[in-house]
Amino acid sequence: MDAQGTLNPLPPIPAEEYKSRVAKMQELLDANRLDAMLVTSEDNYRYLTGFDSPTWVNLTRPRYCVVPRAGEPFLVVPANAAIICERTAPSIADVRTWIAPNPADDGVSIVADGLRSFATKYKRVAAELGAESRMTMPIGDFLRLKDMLAPIEIVDGFKFLLALRMVKSPAEVARIRRIAGIVSDSFDALKGSLRVGQSELEAGQIFKIDMLKRGAHTVPYVCVSSDRGGYRSINVGPCERTFNKGDLLMLDTGSAFEGYYCDFNRNYVFGKPSDELQGFHQLVWDSTEVGLKAVRPGVRMCDVWKAMADYLAANAGKGYLRKKQGRLGHGIGLRMCEPPSFSGIDETVIKAGMTLTLEPSIAFPVPGKDGTEERVVVHEENILVTEKGCELLTRRAPRELPVVN
Amino acid sequence: MDAQGTLNPLPPIPAEEYKSRVAKMQELLDANRLDAMLVTSEDNYRYLTGFDSPTWVNLTRPRYCVVPRAGEPFLVVPANAAIICERTAPSIADVRTWIAPNPADDGVSIVADGLRSFATKYKRVAAELGAESRMTMPIGDFLRLKDMLAPIEIVDGFKFLLALRMVKSPAEVARIRRIAGIVSDSFDALKGSLRVGQSELEAGQIFKIDMLKRGAHTVPYVCVSSDRGGYRSINVGPCERTFNKGDLLMLDTGSAFEGYYCDFNRNYVFGKPSDELQGFHQLVWDSTEVGLKAVRPGVRMCDVWKAMADYLAANAGKGYLRKKQGRLGHGIGLRMCEPPSFSGIDETVIKAGMTLTLEPSIAFPVPGKDGTEERVVVHEENILVTEKGCELLTRRAPRELPVVN
Numbered sequence: 001m002d003a004q005g006t007l008n009p010l011p012p013i014p015a016e017e018y019k020s021r022v023a024k025m026q027e028l029l030d031a032n033r034l035d036a037m038l039v040t041s042e043d044n045y046r047y048l049t050g051f052d053s054p055t056w057v058n059l060t061r062p063r064y065c066v067v068p069r070a071g072e073p074f075l076v077v078p079a080n081a082a083i084i085c086e087r088t089a090p091s092i093a094d095v096r097t098w099i100a101p102n103p104a105d106d107g108v109s110i111v112a113d114g115l116r117s118f119a120t121k122y123k124r125v126a127a128e129l130g131a132e133s134r135m136t137m138p139i140g141d142f143l144r145l146k147d148m149l150a151p152i153e154i155v156d157g158f159k160f161l162l163a164l165r166m167v168k169s170p171a172e173v174a175r176i177r178r179i180a181g182i183v184s185d186s187f188d189a190l191k192g193s194l195r196v197g198q199s200e201l202e203a204g205q206i207f208k209i210d211m212l213k214r215g216a217h218t219v220p221y222v223c224v225s226s227d228r229g230g231y232r233s234i235n236v237g238p239c240e241r242t243f244n245k246g247d248l249l250m251l252d253t254g255s256a257f258e259g260y261y262c263d264f265n266r267n268y269v270f271g272k273p274s275d276e277l278q279g280f281h282q283l284v285w286d287s288t289e290v291g292l293k294a295v296r297p298g299v300r301m302c303d304v305w306k307a308m309a310d311y312l313a314a315n316a317g318k319g320y321l322r323k324k325q326g327r328l329g330h331g332i333g334l335r336m337c338e339p340p341s342f343s344g345i346d347e348t349v350i351k352a353g354m355t356l357t358l359e360p361s362i363a364f365p366v367p368g369k370d371g372t373e374e375r376v377v378v379h380e381e382n383i384l385v386t387e388k389g390c391e392l393l394t395r396r397a398p399r400e401l402p403v404v405n
Numbered sequence: 406m407d408a409q410g411t412l413n414p415l416p417p418i419p420a421e422e423y424k425s426r427v428a429k430m431q432e433l434l435d436a437n438r439l440d441a442m443l444v445t446s447e448d449n450y451r452y453l454t455g456f457d458s459p460t461w462v463n464l465t466r467p468r469y470c471v472v473p474r475a476g477e478p479f480l481v482v483p484a485n486a487a488i489i490c491e492r493t494a495p496s497i498a499d500v501r502t503w504i505a506p507n508p509a510d511d512g513v514s515i516v517a518d519g520l521r522s523f524a525t526k527y528k529r530v531a532a533e534l535g536a537e538s539r540m541t542m543p544i545g546d547f548l549r550l551k552d553m554l555a556p557i558e559i560v561d562g563f564k565f566l567l568a569l570r571m572v573k574s575p576a577e578v579a580r581i582r583r584i585a586g587i588v589s590d591s592f593d594a595l596k597g598s599l600r601v602g603q604s605e606l607e608a609g610q611i612f613k614i615d616m617l618k619r620g621a622h623t624v625p626y627v628c629v630s631s632d633r634g635g636y637r638s639i640n641v642g643p644c645e646r647t648f649n650k651g652d653l654l655m656l657d658t659g660s661a662f663e664g665y666y667c668d669f670n671r672n673y674v675f676g677k678p679s680d681e682l683q684g685f686h687q688l689v690w691d692s693t694e695v696g697l698k699a700v701r702p703g704v705r706m707c708d709v710w711k712a713m714a715d716y717l718a719a720n721a722g723k724g725y726l727r728k729k730q731g732r733l734g735h736g737i738g739l740r741m742c743e744p745p746s747f748s749g750i751d752e753t754v755i756k757a758g759m760t761l762t763l764e765p766s767i768a769f770p771v772p773g774k775d776g777t778e779e780r781v782v783v784h785e786e787n788i789l790v791t792e793k794g795c796e797l798l799t800r801r802a803p804r805e806l807p808v809v810n
Contacts, residue, residue, distance in 0.1 A: 007604075007606050007607060007610060009606070009645060052642060053628075053640055053641055053642055054625070054626045054627060054628055054640075054642050055626075055628075055640045057625045057626040057659055057741050058626070058640075058659070058741055058742040059537055059539050059740060059742065059743075060537055060735065060742045060743075060746070061731075078729075078731065079728075079729030079730075079731070080638075080639075080640060080727075080729045080730050080731070081640060082729075083637055083638040083640075083641070084638065084640060084641055087638075087641060087644075088641075097729070099728060099729055099731045100731050101536070101537070101731055101732065101746055101748065102731070102750070103535075103536035103537075106536065127544070128544070129543065129544050129545035129548070130508075130543060130545050131506070131508035131511065131543055131545070131546075132464055132465055132506070132508075132543065133543045133544065133545070134464050134539075134541060134542075134543070135540070135544040136539060137539075138534065138535060138536055138537065138538045138539070138563075139532070139533070139534050139538070139540040139544060139547060140534035140535050140536070140538070140561055141536075142544065143534070156545055158543075199412075201412050201414070202412060205412060205617060205618075205620075208617050209614055209617050209618060212610060212613050212614045212617070213610075213614060215610075218625070220459070220462045220623070220625060221459045221460075221462040221463070222459060223459055223460075232488055233485075233488040233489065233492075234485075235458055235459075235460045235463075235485060235486060235488075235489060236458055236488070236489055236492060236493075237457060237458055237459050239492075240414055254462055254463070322485075323484075323504060324483075324484030324485045324487075324502070324504055325484075325485050326466075326483065326484070326485070326504045326505050326506055326507070327506065330465065335464060336462055336463055337463040337464065337465045338464075338465075341465070341506055343506065345507070
């Protein structure tokens, strides 16, 4: 294959780092009067244990990790997954199994017994319940587990995992840096493959293939959006629409290397753009510049949002803020989108080691068949917060729209 | 790009088909004394509405669909997703929005009001709670919703969706047939790209790229497993291990076209295999043959399982059944793995139009450093149940192990 060198794995995240994450989780549990935490979702499971397998795509069998306030965590996995634990989660010695699928008891009684054995001090255990969490088990089983544990209380512990996960270790940053570099290269190369008459589906496929050739491990999120003078949405998959002269095209991707995501987009215009369209592109690019200057430890997410949003509003001309998007960027890591958000209501204080996206967008009218139609331009970069400010993980997009002739 | 012709979309699934699915769901709701059903997960959402977007990878914002016992369903989506509904779910006219992320109320109050307005007859509503379901919203919000609705009861409705989804329409079968054909071609082509000294990671990447080149839309599940004289697991991602003469290699994929999955594997051996290894491969191939002959409408899943398992046990020689796998095949569709299962406890009666995998495996010992080590061979095909029996959707693997020299 092409460029196979880029598949070179990074040094593995050592067992000590996983043990230290678990120890920090245990401190948070005790400080919050919690006896244990139940973890079920792919990203949190991998964060605490290293467990790594495509098997999360298979929704038949759930997997559980129980972290007690003190002592050793244990995993509860289907018998056929024990070997995945052995290979990818060697820091966890205690692996309990059942033969799945078994709808009558898919691991729930083992989890209940384990949680109950730990819940002796505070009679409170935590689970992934809070905003942006996704509990990855049948919720009928969770309700049953809740009844089995009563009067032991189950409260949210997702916020503690988030607090730990927001600041990345050097090993985590290296993975995000790798994938952001791969995708930066793919976006640069893509310009030469685009042409009038091509469909969004074709462009998206070329882009996915190129990212894999350069060493991306997974390319689960590829949005492609194009239309005359600007696109209509930034969250749609590619369709059969073919490119015409005068179109603005956007591709956006959440792609991953060893489980860690980048998330950014690039714009391309077919033929020379109007001054107005060029202006809107430069506006979101300049708003990103405002964000790059505003981000530093100690500043709140909402402060950076305000600096970027104010800049957009003050310079929008015929354009206007897209309130329906709700934010102008977010965290990246084991998820493509994770807290915190650059929004008006997120008061999270920025710390060195956070990995974030800056993602300003603007809406504007273009003449349509029946009056005006709404169009959008969005621009996104990925950054690492440093001690004094921030550093780009993506290769900065050009301020002038790349033209496909 | 290569082979771009294969990207040609199939005729879209018409709005009438989505409306008919909703109508059947409504019949099931009323027959089971339920006022409405709340749907949150990607596959069920797409099944009922057509909603199609890569945005499910982003876990920040949930999406809700409410199907009443009678009348029109409605969607509750973040404001920035309304355009996705307009484009991909035109059969649903009622789309309600909120600006997300808003941790204080991410759509929950709109959903609660809607469910409450319908829950007037039976005072019971359904949600995705049962075995193999995944509710795709924060469960803290679900518990809050439960409290807001009380005394209205929330019970499982996932089983009704499954009942509908198990039998595929011609449009659904066409999509599964397309992806099974693409992947069959990729597996055939892969043999020429394999060589001693290559790593599992490289082989996996070549395979992913080839499937995309042939028109697969997504390749989320790619397992690669290799070892001397047989592999150790069938659910692990590719690693740095390089191939040696005497290795058995397996690649397994759940890949999709327009949202519909195939799920099957192929085996390759490096150099002439031992008679014993060849025998175990032929055993699982022959057991698949037993399954192909046993599947027909009216037979139960557990009966086919028994026929295949009995054949394996009776002819295993030094080998033995892998009880820890729990089953010998399963349903495929909008999920890579969906009910029913070819297991000893699944009494689901097979119907024409079901799409299933037959996936027999066998374990056996090989001499190792310290005594014997366990190895596995698995073989999988995808089928469509017809009026009189079944039909292969995959190109049947050769009975003789393909040899890489």
